[in-house]
Amino acid sequence: MGLFILRRFGVMLLTALCLTFVVFFLTNLYPNLEKLAKTQGNQRMSDEQVETWLGNRGYLQPTLIKYGQWLGVMPGFTKTLEDGTFQGTCVRPGLTEEDTPRYCGVLQGDWGYSTVFKDEVGKIVSVRLGNTGYLMFWVLVLMVPSALLVGVLAGMREGSALDRSLSTFSIITTATPEYVSGVIFIAIFTSSTVGLKWFKGTATSAMENPTFENFFLPVLTISLYGMGYIARMTRASMTEVMTAQYIRTARLKGVSFSNIVMKHALRNALIAPFTVIMLQFPWLLNGVVIVETLFNYKGFGWALVQAAGNNDIQLLLAISVVSVFVVLLTQLISDIGYVYLNPRIRIS
Amino acid sequence: MEPLTWTGSIAFLNPILLLALAALALSIIVWIVASIFLPEQQITVNSDGSVSSSGGLRGLIQTALHYSFLASVGLSVAYLLLGIFMGTNAGIIGAMSQQFLPVWVALIIMFASSIAFKRRLGLYGKLYDSPIGMIGFGLVMFWVFTGIFGAMDMIVTHDPLTQLSGMKNKVPGTPLPNLEDGQYAWYLLGGDNLARDVFSRMVKGAWIVVQIAPLATMFAFMVGITLGLPAGYYGGRLDTFLSFLANLILAFPVILLFYLLVTPEIVATGVPNYMAAVLFVFPILFLAVLLNSRFYTRPKFRTPLLVAVLGITVWLYLSLISTGGYVINTDDYRIWGLPTYLDLFDIPGGILVVFVSVVFVNSPTVFRIVRGLALDIKTRDYVAAAQTRGEGPWYIMLWEILPNARGPLIVDFCLRIGYTTILLGTLGFFGLGLPPESPDWGSTINEGRKLLSIYLHPALPPAFALLSLVLGLNLLADGLREESLKD
Numbered sequence: 031m032g033l034f035i036l037r038r039f040g041v042m043l044l045t046a047l048c049l050t051f052v053v054f055f056l057t058n059l060y061p062n063l064e065k066l067a068k069t070q071g072n073q074r075m076s077d078e079q080v081e082t083w084l085g086n087r088g089y090l091q092p093t094l095i096k097y098g099q100w101l102g103v104m105p106g107f108t109k110t111l112e113d114g115t116f117q118g119t120c121v122r123p124g125l126t127e128e129d130t131p132r133y134c135g136v137l138q139g140d141w142g143y144s145t146v147f148k149d150e151v152g153k154i155v156s157v158r159l160g161n162t163g164y165l166m167f168w169v170l171v172l173m174v175p176s177a178l179l180v181g182v183l184a185g186m187r188e189g190s191a192l193d194r195s196l197s198t199f200s201i202i203t204t205a206t207p208e209y210v211s212g213v214i215f216i217a218i219f220t221s222s223t224v225g226l227k228w229f230k231g232t233a234t235s236a237m238e239n240p241t242f243e244n245f246f247l248p249v250l251t252i253s254l255y256g257m258g259y260i261a262r263m264t265r266a267s268m269t270e271v272m273t274a275q276y277i278r279t280a281r282l283k284g285v286s287f288s289n290i291v292m293k294h295a296l297r298n299a300l301i302a303p304f305t306v307i308m309l310q311f312p313w314l315l316n317g318v319v320i321v322e323t324l325f326n327y328k329g330f331g332w333a334l335v336q337a338a339g340n341n342d343i344q345l346l347l348a349i350s351v352v353s354v355f356v357v358l359l360t361q362l363i364s365d366i367g368y369v370y371l372n373p374r375i376r377i378s
Numbered sequence: 379m380e381p382l383t384w385t386g387s388i389a390f391l392n393p394i395l396l397l398a399l400a401a402l403a404l405s406i407i408v409w410i411v412a413s414i415f416l417p418e419q420q421i422t423v424n425s426d427g428s429v430s431s432s433g434g435l436r437g438l439i440q441t442a443l444h445y446s447f448l449a450s451v452g453l454s455v456a457y458l459l460l461g462i463f464m465g466t467n468a469g470i471i472g473a474m475s476q477q478f479l480p481v482w483v484a485l486i487i488m489f490a491s492s493i494a495f496k497r498r499l500g501l502y503g504k505l506y507d508s509p510i511g512m513i514g515f516g517l518v519m520f521w522v523f524t525g526i527f528g529a530m531d532m533i534v535t536h537d538p539l540t541q542l543s544g545m546k547n548k549v550p551g552t553p554l555p556n557l558e559d560g561q562y563a564w565y566l567l568g569g570d571n572l573a574r575d576v577f578s579r580m581v582k583g584a585w586i587v588v589q590i591a592p593l594a595t596m597f598a599f600m601v602g603i604t605l606g607l608p609a610g611y612y613g614g615r616l617d618t619f620l621s622f623l624a625n626l627i628l629a630f631p632v633i634l635l636f637y638l639l640v641t642p643e644i645v646a647t648g649v650p651n652y653m654a655a656v657l658f659v660f661p662i663l664f665l666a667v668l669l670n671s672r673f674y675t676r677p678k679f680r681t682p683l684l685v686a687v688l689g690i691t692v693w694l695y696l697s698l699i700s701t702g703g704y705v706i707n708t709d710d711y712r713i714w715g716l717p718t719y720l721d722l723f724d725i726p727g728g729i730l731v732v733f734v735s736v737v738f739v740n741s742p743t744v745f746r747i748v749r750g751l752a753l754d755i756k757t758r759d760y761v762a763a764a765q766t767r768g769e770g771p772w773y774i775m776l777w778e779i780l781p782n783a784r785g786p787l788i789v790d791f792c793l794r795i796g797y798t799t800i801l802l803g804t805l806g807f808f809g810l811g812l813p814p815e816s817p818d819w820g821s822t823i824n825e826g827r828k829l830l831s832i833y834l835h836p837a838l839p840p841a842f843a844l845l846s847l848v849l850g851l852n853l854l855a856d857g858l859r860e861e862s863l864k865d
Contacts, residue, residue: 048626053638061643191413195406205849207800209807210841213827217838221831231831312631319633324827338637350634357629
């Protein structure tokens with residue numbers, strides 16, 4: 031088991047390295063750098079001015095060297111301009127030339143400096159992740175129990191009225207992407223035309239003061255899309271378990287139906303959904319980006335959109351590292367959890 | 379001109395429909411509650427040989443459900459039927475129903491002919507045995523026909539890009555202020571923020587989805603199958619390498635990938651053209667290997683067939699990847715492609731990048747599915763028989779394993795078209811790729827959401843259109859799964 035986890039961590043690191051390099055390569059293509067120079071400097075810069083702007087900040091070095099600098103295995107770029115100002119990738123406002131470290135990369139714990147938010151990337155990402163973590167927590171609290179409940183209720187009597195109604199419900203939710211359900215919810219519950227006005231159409235105020243009124247709609251929007259899928263998986267695994275031999279035996283023995291469901295079927299039926307829930311995280315990440323944009327909740331997804339829209343290279347890299355680790359860690363947890371839940375599987 | 383109401387002169391039907399719907403909702407709730415608490419219907423044989431059934435209440439509830447459902451459906455159809463004949467007299471719904479007339483005709487012809495010959499149509503014919511599959515297929519084909527006829531300018535009432543003065547944010551059914559000859563007199567679903575017709579934009583948006591989604595999914599399947607079969611069949615290093623690549627792409631959050639790939643700056647560097655040049659090779663490889671592995675024992679037949687098929691596909695491939703005589707045309711350098719007089723069609727850079735990235739995002743998942751299926755099927759006896767017979771590995775993969783994996787693949791194909799539709803909507807929602815005035819559903823939803831608290835009508839029609847298309851595809855996949863499991 032230890033070796034297995036170790037190997038998985040190795041693969042994870044390799045994946046993260048490859049992915050960050052891809053992100054690095056794409057964001058450092060010349061047209062993207064030109065856009066960065068024009069948004070940071072001046073929209074009406076001439077081509078030569080763009081070159082010098084980029085050259086002074088070390089953007090025109092070979093990609094591999096820049097990548098090494100970002101990782102922290104190469105010394106950071108420094109240059110003293112003609113007017114005597116000292117510039118470089120490691121230079122931060124408030125630090126003198128002597129205090130500036132030679133290496134400043136991920137290995138040194140320095141995630142870089144965001145060109146959009148004018149702040150340390152590490153700080154931005156942790157603040158935004160906190161906001162999103164809070165959102166995700168409530169999404170999971172709403173989504174997982176209700177999805178499991180829907181799936182178990184639908185699967186315990188296949189073909190019954192309850193099964194058909196709940197299955198229809200879960201098919202509809204899987205067919206409704208967040209930007210559709212979000213728009214419909216906003217239209218019904220917040221607009222002055224319909225007049226219900228039960229909730230607020232933005233979640234901006236939820237960052238300081240989350241209440242049911244301003245926070246429920248984003249949570250509901252994300253959970254619904256993921257819920258249908260988990261519910262269908264739970265239903266499939268529940269129906270499979272309910273036709274198993276030992277359930278028939280228990281029934282013939284005279285165990286009551288509720289006891290069969292609660293004590294005999296449930297544990298075996300919940301193995302498959304556990305994996306599905308864990309593998310659902312990457313999808314939730316997508317939902318988070320859409321919903322945070324739709325409801326203007328300034329979390330991780332919102333930061334991604336801002337960073338990508340403005341070609342903020344170092345922030346984008348940090349965001350991709352975080353999301354890659356979220357995805358791979360959940361995969362690892364799902365594998366390990368699967369083994370613990372299902373003793374028939376052993377990892378050699 | 380008078381503004382139109384929703385139902386016009388057939389408004390007398392509204393209370394009846396409401397009544398029927400209320401009865402339907404009530405009976406569904408009672409049905410669910412009853413299924414939990416009432417005992418199941420049991421037929422007992424009495425000693426004198428007669429049978430008696432218990433649980434009459436259940437039967438009663440089911441009858442109520444049945445009739446209220448029929449009444450609701452019948453009334454809804456009545457709205458549409460009356461609308462076809464009465465047009466704008468039957469309000470907005472009637473007028474829309476009349477506009478959709480070609481779609482109704484096409485749907486009826488398709489369903490009638492398919493049901494008549496359903497025993498001779500294989501899996502497609504069996505679809506008509508499952509009500510869920512039929513509903514799903516109906517929804518999908520509704521939007522497919524809408525897209526096709528909409529592209530032929532048959533359904534739309536106005537040009538989707540024309541802005542008419544005085545129609546900004548007007549509610550559904552508003553008449554045009556200064557009507558010209560030959561113009562449709564109303565904005566059926568109102569005007570959007572730029573005074574364009576919401577109804578026509580929704581119809582035109584269907585064409586964009588119908589064009590891109592199935593084709594992109596098909597390419598993703600070709601890539602996934604061509605790589606997944608050998609990965610599953612051979613295993614070993616090849617499998618490790620390809621699986622690592624697939625997991626690499628899957629670990630990327632889709633939206634981050636879209637934000638990195640689908641920008642005008644990336645289009646300017648020619649990266650999408652390189653990706654297109656690589657990804658679109660796979661269908662040619664697939665076809666070539668498919669035909670060669672089957673017919674290589676008959677070179678007299680194989681050679682002309684391969685020459686013809688490859689000639690056509692390579693030509694299509696070259697016309698696809700080259701635009702205006704170049705494969706890649708950036709400021710710094712160019713790579714020559716097919717000359718313009720041989721170039722069959724040009725794809726604008728914006729569309730190409732959308733297409734390529736959607737294929738790119740979808741193919742690793744297909745790869746994993748195909749790989750899993752191949753791993754499972756390669757242990758079967760008929761594969762061992764083929765190996766003993768001395769068949770080549772590609773023959774076994776493409777003519778023994780692939781046909782036996784078709785059931786799950788067809789089901790996944792339907793689901794994946796739905797997912798691709800959602801992805802296209804996501805791209806539009808973030809304003810990536812397609813031009814901002816494009817009538818595709820995602821962009822329209824994105825534009826409409828900004829004024830959502832005051833005006834609902836610009837955002838909701840495309841939202842419901844997308845919802846119903848994806849729902850239709852999901853139901854279709856469910857029906858297909860059910861029917862293919864019966865074999």
